[in-house]
Amino acid sequence: MRENAKEPERHARRMAAKQKVMQQRIERAQKEQGVLLVLTGPGKGKSSSGFGMVARALGHGMKVGVVQFIKGKFSTGEEAFFRDQPGVDYHVMGQGYTWDTQNREQDEESARAAWEVVKNMLADDSYKLILLDELNIALRHEYLDLDEVLDDLQARPEMQHVVVTGRYAPKQLIELADTVTEMKVVKHAFKDQGIKAQAGVEL
């Protein structure tokens, strides 16, 4: 419902009411702690949202860890941009998309090696935010042990934020998470409309 542009007083009253609700909410929510955030679902924007949070954390002067569990054969813009930013520790697992390797053993080995990198970050409170990009896909394929992953996430430093992306987030991870967003496809140019995947927005 759009508001009537002709009623500035009603508008001011509504805005004042909203402001009050926001203030109350902020006052009530005084529990300071690291957040476990999961971005899942089939819609576009999960990884880019995770990388946006990396940028935001860097803007606050935080040290950030990034571990990508799936990487395309294409050079990705995120990697080119973030790998050498000061304050970023950037790791990429293995050898391209799982449907490119076609070798389960190799994928499992790469995933386990990547999780060792994550474990070290999760044990180090100098990392203020850790992005585990496409971890859900590695869990989906059972390249990693879900219980071990959940235990390590729970045992992390109290103030550390972790962002997990990827379709098919396991139910137990959603239960453990503080904030979960599911991204729904309303329309997809690449899939629906025969538009080529575009560098910059897609790759």
Next chain:
Amino acid sequence: MRENAKEPERHARRMAAKQKVMQQRIERAQKEQGVLLVLTGPGKGKSSSGFGMVARALGHGMKVGVVQFIKGKFSTGEEAFFRDQPGVDYHVMGQGYTWDTQNREQDEESARAAWEVVKNMLADDSYKLILLDELNIALRHEYLDLDEVLDDLQARPEMQHVVVTGRYAPKQLIELADTVTEMKVVKHAFKDQGIKAQAGVEL
């Protein structure tokens, strides 16, 4: 449904089939053009996704324009991080959230001034990607004329990407867009669980 870790051959076959589908899709989708992408819905991650796409585009060496239509009173991490990145032209509209100003006329004026900045970007094909952060909120409050906005978006250079974020994307914008993601709240720490909004992930 999780696959059985004990069946490496079936796994390799499935991955090969997926690879084939991906290749066919990429071959079919050869239409090179700028994409209009809308990130909407109540879930967390719309703006951060837009900023992730900014980072990705910068990683490809593209020039990027950012116009924020709503800005909190808090300094935001995105602004601190991106404002001085080479290749970024960063503008922030007006004076804080609309529920802080409580002055409709001032908000309309700020929105119109911000749209003039956008118009110049939309007329300049050196901008390869433009992020219009929280534009949907300005449209929702009718601070801008929707038809004018849609006309300007349609008249932009063929290869220019535009990303629009914010709840309540108008139906006509969704119709015009190439790709639309709706972000659904599954859980929200700040709202549901009394956890304070956290610098880095929330602010």
